[in-house]
Amino acid sequence: MRALGAMSGTSLDGVDAAMIETDGETVTGFGEAAYRPYSDDERAVLRAALGRWEGPEVDAAAEVVETAHAELLATFEDVDVVGFHGQTLAHDPRGRGTLQAGDGRLLAEVLGRPVVWDFRSADVRLGGEGAPLAPFFHFALARHVGAAAPLAMLNLGGVGNLTWIDPAAARPEDTGALLAFDTGPANAPIDDLVARRTGERRDEGGALAAAGEVDERIVERFLGHAYFYRMPPKSLDRDAFAALAEAVAPLSDADAAATLTACAAAGVMRAMEHCPAPPERLLVTGGGRHNPVLMAMIEAGVDCPVQPVEAAGLDGDMLEAQAFAYLAVRVARGLPTSAPGTTGVRAAVGGGTLSRPGELVVA
Ligand SMILES: Nc1ncnc2c1ncn2[C@@H]1O[C@H](COP(=O)(O)OP(=O)(O)OP(=O)(O)O)[C@@H](O)[C@H]1O
Ligand SMILES: CC(=O)N[C@H]1[C@@H]2OC[C@@H](O2)[C@@H](O)[C@@H]1O[C@H](C)C(=O)O
Numbered sequence: 001m002r003a004l005g006a007m008s009g010t011s012l013d014g015v016d017a018a019m020i021e022t023d024g025e026t027v028t029g030f031g032e033a034a035y036r037p038y039s040d041d042e043r044a045v046l047r048a049a050l051g052r053w054e055g056p057e058v059d060a061a062a063e064v065v066e067t068a069h070a071e072l073l074a075t076f077e078d079v080d081v082v083g084f085h086g087q088t089l090a091h092d093p094r095g096r097g098t099l100q101a102g103d104g105r106l107l108a109e110v111l112g113r114p115v116v117w118d119f120r121s122a123d124v125r126l127g128g129e130g131a132p133l134a135p136f137f138h139f140a141l142a143r144h145v146g147a148a149a150p151l152a153m154l155n156l157g158g159v160g161n162l163t164w165i166d167p168a169a170a171r172p173e174d175t176g177a178l179l180a181f182d183t184g185p186a187n188a189p190i191d192d193l194v195a196r197r198t199g200e201r202r203d204e205g206g207a208l209a210a211a212g213e214v215d216e217r218i219v220e221r222f223l224g225h226a227y228f229y230r231m232p233p234k235s236l237d238r239d240a241f242a243a244l245a246e247a248v249a250p251l252s253d254a255d256a257a258a259t260l261t262a263c264a265a266a267g268v269m270r271a272m273e274h275c276p277a278p279p280e281r282l283l284v285t286g287g288g289r290h291n292p293v294l295m296a297m298i299e300a301g302v303d304c305p306v307q308p309v310e311a312a313g314l315d316g317d318m319l320e321a322q323a324f325a326y327l328a329v330r331v332a333r334g335l336p337t338s339a340p341g342t343t344g345v346r347a348a349v350g351g352g353t354l355s356r357p358g359e360l361v362v363a
Helices: 040-049 056-073 104-111 121-125 135-144 187-198 204-210 216-223 243-248 253-272 292-301 319-332
Strands: 002-008 014-022 027-037 081-092 097-101 115-117 151-156 159-165 178-185 282-285 306-308 353-355
Touching: 002 056, 002 319, 014 056, 014 319, 027 056, 027 135, 027 319, 040 056, 040 081, 056 081, 056 097, 056 104, 081 104, 081 319, 097 121, 104 115, 104 353, 115 319, 135 151, 135 159, 135 178, 135 319, 151 253, 159 253, 178 253, 187 204, 187 243, 187 253, 204 253, 204 292, 216 243, 216 253, 243 253, 253 292, 282 292, 292 306
Parallel strands: 002 081, 081 115, 151 282, 282 306
Antiparallel strands: 002 014, 014 027, 081 097, 115 353, 151 159, 159 178
16 A cells, blocks of 8 residues: 555654655665745644643644644645644643544545554553554564664654664564663753743754763752653653753753753663663664764664664655654554553554544534
8 A cells, every 4th residue: 555644743843754665574665755834823732732631732733733734735646545633732642642633524524535643542551551552563674674683763753752672572572572661851852942942943963962971969869750760661751851851941052952962862771771672773764863962872872773764775854754654554454563562552552543534524
């Protein structure tokens, strides 16, 4: 199938969309990709809805998400199925659940294509974390690149997530094939700091962090957070570490950026200790791989080579969009998308709702 995936990540930068060819098991090809940034006004609407479960802010955010996706996804041709992640506004799997803004029924109508959406709710209902979901795709990619030994994949988005993969397993849902979980906050606290202090959107190339000194006491206190004592699988809300912003408030811009970057790296180092066997290499995807200071700190703290996914011929800017294309095909085929090793769900489950054009009833 020619599947189109779309991801609007926790960094709130914009929508990534990418085509892949797959039967939901093997990836047979990669296709075009496109990106649509949110305008400052749109981003403000999304930001105002973060942490909310309902109300006018959430409705306004959903409209922004739907409009941006409709514009971007309509530019693709020959699409058999769309995987639409939406924008996570709130994530509390052990409490109120998980909320991704954007109605897939509406998108199916507008695009005239079947759309798979709401990927996380079923997993949460069955006792899972609802995240991360990219690991089943990471398993397919490990096969695609011909990995012969266990490897790890790290996504450095707003939040970080790690997947340890045994490519010798027959299927991703098999016991021992995958271990996945969120490592901690990654770029989100850095982006928020930079926005507050300088009005910029990110610490371009890690320049600010490179000019600062890490406050090790803050990093140590950060690692004392209960999250790091939980066994994986486990997942995080974007703003779960809000206290970090207060901790670095007294520091200079550069020292604060360096310290938050060190915290992101420290979360990854802790995470690597959970790998069931030493990985041959750590492949890094997501925007954080463009930050050389963050990459150097991670490299200094783990025992295996650390490389951007491009070293394996993959596209680290589009990998999550591709993941939701892949997962859409799995849902369409009735295959599972998460398992006890990836989300802690009680049994392997296929999460996602398939909506076809013509199903939407407007009251
Ligand atoms: N050149 C760069 N220099 C420094 N940081 C960068 C650069 N490019 C991207 N980033 C960081 O990467 C972030 C975007 O990463 P990405 O698109 O992977 O996140 P996301 O998909 O929104 O998040 P998540 O994976 O948590 O859902 C930016 O907000 C920024 O912090
Ligand atoms: C609830 C939610 O949207 N989680 C995101 C977030 O961003 C990174 C990390 O936290 C990961 O758990 C997940 O996204 C990726 C795409 C995933 O599900 O694999």
